[in-house]
Amino acid sequence: MSFPKTIDADGRRIAPWQLALRYVLLLVMLLVMIGPFVWQLSTSLKGMHEDIYSSPPKFLPSEPTLDNFGRVAEIIPVWDYAFNSLKVASANVITNCAGAALAGYALARMRYRGRRAATLAFILAMLVPVEGIIIAQFTTMRDLGLNNTLLGVLLPGSIGAMNVLLMRNAFLNLPQEVEEAAFVDGANTWQRFLRIALPSVKGTLAVVAIFAFMGAWDDFLWPLIVLSDPENFTLTIGLNYLHGTFAQDPRLVAAGTVIAVVPLIVLFACLQRYFFRGVGEGAVKG
Amino acid sequence: MKSTTAPRALSSDAAAAGPTHRSSGSGRGPRRGPATGIRRQLSFSPWLFAAPGLLIVGAFSLYPFLSTLVNSFTDRRTLVPGEFVGLANFRELIHDEMFWIGLRNSALYVVGVVPALIILPLLLALLVQRNIPGITFFRSAFYTPVVASIVVVGLIWVWMLDDRGLINAVLEAVGAGRIGFLSDQWLLLFSAMAVTVWKGLGYYMIIYLAALANVPRELHEAAAVDGAGAIRRFVTVTVPAVRSTMVLVGALSSVAAFKVFSEVYLMAGPSGGPAGEDTTLVMLVQRVGTGLSGRVGYASAISVVVFVVTVALMLLVLRADRKEDA
Known part of the structure; x- marks a missing residue:
């Protein structure tokens, strides 16, 4: 010593x-x-x-x-694919934040018959493993005429059951008194939700937004199944295609993967604490 | 059953609730009960709030789940509605060599990946637990593989493990021979497992960090005073303190491991490596059930097996936990 x-x-x-x-x-x-x-x-x-x-x-x-980045763009429209991924991921952020906040508020704060059934529906949905239902999702998309479209890529995950339950918990943790006071002052449901409850759960909302973006940007299995036309590929599917077809030049595949990973690393570097917080909340729920 | 009625009940209620909702702001027209304040005002608008979520979850999670169960008893194909065939799909499964290969590989994946994902992230969490200078950088760096897409991760390791890739170049430079990581059936599967572990380390590290923060420091200090070394303290203090977290990690990682798709698909190729010997169960679902000639019914039967095993794994892990308690 x-x-x-x-x-x-x-x-x-x-x-x-x-x-x-x-x-x-x-x-x-x-x-x-x-x-x-x-x-x-x-x-x-x-x-x-x-x-x-x-x-x-x-x-x-x-x-x-930087030649490889130009060459990979000649072989596959990698920037179009990146833009497709960006579109799906951005839309996924908006739909998840809005849908999960609204439904979470309904589950946490409102009194009505069927609330327990609605909560149960989200819990069950969270437990269903995506890998087990992709074929049925695929046939559903075909029935809707949405296979091979970006909307079809977006829809199944557009309001994640787990995000709804995360928002529900966030709203449950707010003190009820403020909203009751606002009610007495004549604020309606929408006003209480938008002006009082929502600003208090910004942190959880940020977690939902980040994981929605990351989930859509990184997703592989579902877009692989629903997209068949190279026109509409997202970046991950495009990379898989590139790998299958031009595997003999690792420089090109490397350039493609760099394009796919850099945006998320930048996002992560800027918003680390929300990423870590999301792991904690997700694990407790999951 | 409740789950299927929820969305339907919702759509009719929501339609009826429209005008009422708009007028509810002024506090008029409660139709249900004499209740007080907030309760009275909110009798219809909740369904409007919950509608989008219930609709999406109902249409794309709960309905597909039920339709998978139903389809597993039919000979439905992508373009043919199909008819009820009883247990024919499941009988066919028993004699399908590919099904058993898939089941074997997915089960092996659980056996190989889960112990590593219970232990290694805990050790990593202990390594980054103390707040020494620069530690936040290391924590973030170890989390980076979690952020990257599995496709990026898979392709990075395909190149790392290539016959002429970095790992083999290093092996050759130090005098060891080159190893065909991606050409041998078993090496390929083990390499994919290693990639899964590598990608998961940072995620479970964060879970363990949260658990370790709740371990009273006095326990360690008392054990140290009693003369317990680092390894002994790990076994007698740390492990019991984070045991419930280890069970959680075991449950999460075993379910995820059994459903493995992307790593093996990318490293072994769509057909599952030499003679398809590296096919996993979910790869089989994807291969059999998609495309214009997809056998939806048969793929659904395989999916049902995935459900059943997944649920069984969860129960097994939770039971193991309870036994240790007793």
Whole structure:
């Protein structure tokens, strides 16, 4: 115990050798978790004539170039696909925020017959595994004439049952008195919802928005099933197509994956705490 | 049954509620009960608030669930309505070699992935638990694979594990031979499991971090005073304190693992690797049930098996938890 001590942010003492060991392990894990992304970025920046298969591997491109991003756009309309993904993801944010807030408010704050049945419907829906119903969803979409459209991609997840229940819990945690006071002052349901309840649950709403965006942007199985015409592909489906058809040039696939992942990494970097909060709330519910 | 009637009840109520809702703001016309205040005013508008959510959830979760059950007893195809065939689909399943391959692989996936996802994220959470300088950067960095699409993750690892990819280049540089991660049936499945674990680490790490924050520090200090080393403290203090979280992680990850699709689809290809030997159950559902010649009835029967196993897994994990309590 003769080591000099250092102190962490919580005021707990930690021995220097222990601190050093921690950082070594953290750096090893950093390599494992981030290394593959960096390698993909590096591959996407390597020119056509650079050997990407060398052993030992070369981590830095000798002549970094953005050519691959142009070339991948010649093979598949990658920017159109990105725009399709953006459209679906943005719409998914709007529908989930609006739909989940409205339904959550109805479940939490309103008194009416059938409320328990409505709550149960959302709980059951949350428990149904998406992977088990995709074929039935596909036939439903065909019946509606919406297969192979972006609307068809959007609809099944457009108001997630879990988001409704998240919003319900958020509203339940608000003190009822403020709304009762507003009621006495003559505010109607809509006004109480919009002006009083909604501003108090902004945090949960942000979580719903972020996970709705991420869910739609990253989704693979459902768009794979519902989209058949390359015109309407989203980015993930386009990448899968690129991989299947042009796998012989990893630079192109790498460029495509970089395009798909950068927006989300930026979003995550800006809004980290909502991402982490969402994990906690989702896990408790899920 | 309640779940199916809810959306229908909703549409009629909502239609009737329209005008009433608009006038309710001024406090007029309660039709139901003499109740007080908020209760009286809100007799119809709730259905309007809940309508969009109930409609979507009813049409795209609950109805498809029921129709999957019904379809599993028919020979319905994508373009042919089909007829009731009793248990024929399930009888066919028993003799379908591909079904057993799928079931085997999905079950193996649970066995391989779940223990790793219960233990490793806990260790990772312990590593990032102390608030030492720069730790928020590391926490975020470890979470990055969670944020990335499974397609991006799959394609990154396809390239990493390629015969001439980074891992093999390193193996060769250090004198070990190259390994065909993506050409051997079993190596492929294990590689996909490793990717699943890699992508899930950060997610479950955050869950464990929240649980660890609630472990009283005194427990550790007392154990340390008693002379318990780090490993002993992990087993006698940390594990019992986060056990319910471990059960939660076990339940979440086992259900997710059994339904694995994307990782294997991307790494083994749509047909499931050499001779389809790496096909998982959900891959089989996708392959059999989609497209213009899709056998909806048969794919639904496989889906029913997915439901049943999923529910059984949940119950199994929860039961294991209760047993430990006793």
